Amino acid sequence: MRGKRKKAQVRIGESIAVMIVFFFMLMFGYAFYVKMEQNGMDRTIKANSQQEAVKVGQRIYYISELQCTSGTKIVKEGCFDKIKIEMLIDLLGTNKSITGNPYESVIRSNRDYYFNTLGISKVEFYPLFPTPVAGAYTPVQDLKPDRGDPLYIIYDASDMATNSGMESYETLHMPISLYDPETNRYSFGYLKIMVYYKSIGT
Amino acid sequence: MRTTKRKSQMEIMGLVIIVALLMIGMLFIIRFSFTADKQTLKKSYSDKEMISNFLNSMRFVTVEDCNSATVEQLLVDCYDGERDISCNIDVIDSCKSDNPLDPTLQTFVKNNLLNGTLDQWGVVYSIRISQDAAGTIPILELYNPPKYIRPGGLEINDKACIEENENSGLYSKIEPYNAPMPLGSGTNMYAKIMLCS
Numbered sequence: 597m598r599g600k601r602k603k604a605q606v607r608i609g610e611s612i613a614v615m616i617v618f619f620f621m622l623m624f625g626y627a628f629y630v631k632m633e634q635n636g637m638d639r640t641i642k643a644n645s646q647q648e649a650v651k652v653g654q655r656i657y658y659i660s661e662l663q664c665t666s667g668t669k670i671v672k673e674g675c676f677d678k679i680k681i682e683m684l685i686d687l688l689g690t691n692k693s694i695t696g697n698p699y700e701s702v703i704r705s706n707r708d709y710y711f712n713t714l715g716i717s718k719v720e721f722y723p724l725f726p727t728p729v730a731g732a733y734t735p736v737q738d739l740k741p742d743r744g745d746p747l748y749i750i751y752d753a754s755d756m757a758t759n760s761g762m763e764s765y766e767t768l769h770m771p772i773s774l775y776d777p778e779t780n781r782y783s784f785g786y787l788k789i790m791v792y793y794k795s796i797g798t
Numbered sequence: 799m800r801t802t803k804r805k806s807q808m809e810i811m812g813l814v815i816i817v818a819l820l821m822i823g824m825l826f827i828i829r830f831s832f833t834a835d836k837q838t839l840k841k842s843y844s845d846k847e848m849i850s851n852f853l854n855s856m857r858f859v860t861v862e863d864c865n866s867a868t869v870e871q872l873l874v875d876c877y878d879g880e881r882d883i884s885c886n887i888d889v890i891d892s893c894k895s896d897n898p899l900d901p902t903l904q905t906f907v908k909n910n911l912l913n914g915t916l917d918q919w920g921v922v923y924s925i926r927i928s929q930d931a932a933g934t935i936p937i938l939e940l941y942n943p944p945k946y947i948r949p950g951g952l953e954i955n956d957k958a959c960i961e962e963n964e965n966s967g968l969y970s971k972i973e974p975y976n977a978p979m980p981l982g983s984g985t986n987m988y989a990k991i992m993l994c995s
Contacts, residue, residue, distance in 0.1 A: 725914075
């Protein structure tokens, strides 16, 4: 009788041990699954934002407001007009405080218009050739390209990204030439396009 | 007899659980291997775009050392073979050479336009701009990594993105394609591009 009881106790002990191991494995599996799902979702978000970056890149690359033209119609692909860039920066008040500006409402409506096209992104132009000379700066935005600054910040919705907690961004580069109609010279550089997004990790 | 039957049933159950766990594991592996493939496709798309944008924009660049001629005009000059545009010979004295230290148009494009863009962004490519679509008469040859290990063009770099290294197994994907380059004054050139990843 006593022996039988002990045997039964051992069996119950065994069953409990198996159950503990089983639940431990189940919990481990579940944690692994959740982590994998999270990584998968993060990857999907990243892939979508990469796609969005490509879309924004395409839009800015073919934006007719900035492209070089010769005569009245022919567009030169891969070339931006310096004066048109400066005009757009002026219209959007990029990298400038617009509070108190007499055209504040116009600038805000311009920003809204380009927000529909370029979304929560930032578009900068970095010059490469000719190399920016020491002390060179962009008068319209007070940037110093010889110290690593871009020559122009064309569009900037990074403050919107900060406000909505979008800390991650996808970067896309596009080589372009910059035409200066005043000197009739073409320089070379690239556009850096940053598209902001909110990842699960942030 | 009954106990033995029950025991074997339990063992079968254990096996079923193990098989089920293995299948779940396999499912995970298959799923993630497909995701990795998708990323490569996207990268190759943006690399292709960058090369095409580079070829479009490079043509307009003004070279002050060549009487303010554009790269396009210099390419046409190389195409004609007459070298009408005179350049500062310390900057550009010929069209191309296998020595990257020679002051050629090829070295100029590589050092001033490519080093800070495609090379910097890790695009592995070869671009051969030629007079004919087959690429037999090259005007410019641009590579990242360089085609030759040492200047002079004797030893081929086994990391270069070229046909000779197609079967080396170094790159999982090699994408060759041609892009016509219509230049000014009715000249047509062809860019033979290879993208490796």
